[in-house]
Amino acid sequence: MRDEHAERYHVGMNPAKIARFRDSERYFICPLCHDALHLDGTSLRCANRHTFDIAKQGYVNLSPSAKQSQFYNKESFANRGHILDAGYYDHIMRAVLEAVDNHCPAPHNVDFAGLRDAQCPAVLDAGCGEGFYARAVQDAHPEADVLAFDISKDSIRQAAHEDMGMAVKWFVGNLADLPVHDGTIDCILDVFSPIHYDEFRRVMKDDAVVIKVVPGAHHDEQLRELARAQLRNADYSNEQTIEQFATHFTIVDSQLISQTFAMSDDDVRTFAHMTPLLFNVDIDALDLTQINELTIEARIIVARK
Incomplete structure (x- = not known):
């Protein structure tokens, strides 16, 4: 009752x-x-x-005791949303969609209504933030079940609010204890997010794939150079991250995606306030007017269980 x-x-x-x-x-x-x-x-x-x-926005909190970082708040995700809407990450989004198409293809010649009741492919966006990639996958693959979570309730609230299709299953979740059945996921997206290997392997089907996106060596290099005096590691390398990933999964594809954009002063400032690179930097001490372009670079890695 x-x-x-x-x-x-x-x-x-x-x-x-x-x-x-x-x-x-x-x-x-x-x-x-x-x-x-x-x-x-x-x-x-x-x-x-x-x-x-x-919730009224269309998400479920399945980690009620979760504590979000002070850096991942409403203002931070609003800034991220502005940068994403401006198209600065569209080349990475297209590469992610291409990886989904090539390695987790949707069934063909199947009635969508029947598929929903039978064997629709399941994509899990782990650490989805404001939902940019999850929404893109759902729009490109309406036959898929897209599940997307983040530890931040603010980000999930924003993601669900902006989901005009109202199809993605948004939830607040804990990466170390996913509220997902064993062996139910066909494809995991891990875009600029941490990874919990045991939990990923547990929820993946035997033939499932992980699509992991890590920053490239030249990602944000203009900001990195400007803030060099305040950064502990001014030169970035993703080699250790990739090597660790390769000990848990079999890499089947890898490509570097890079583009340098002319950027307005307002967008540079917005970007500076949203990027994790500068979370522990005194941004007000930086002369951001020195920057008029920014490189957005990432490596897209596809791996199997």
């Missing part, structure tokens, strides 16, 4: 925001007892009655 609070909550919510969670038992497990979660009204519930409400 639905409780009174849930009934009141249900009245004003767009049904599409709820419908995306209708097959929750296929993917989600309770973060408290690890039983399957089922959609019950406007909440996800397990057999032990642990309950997680769907």
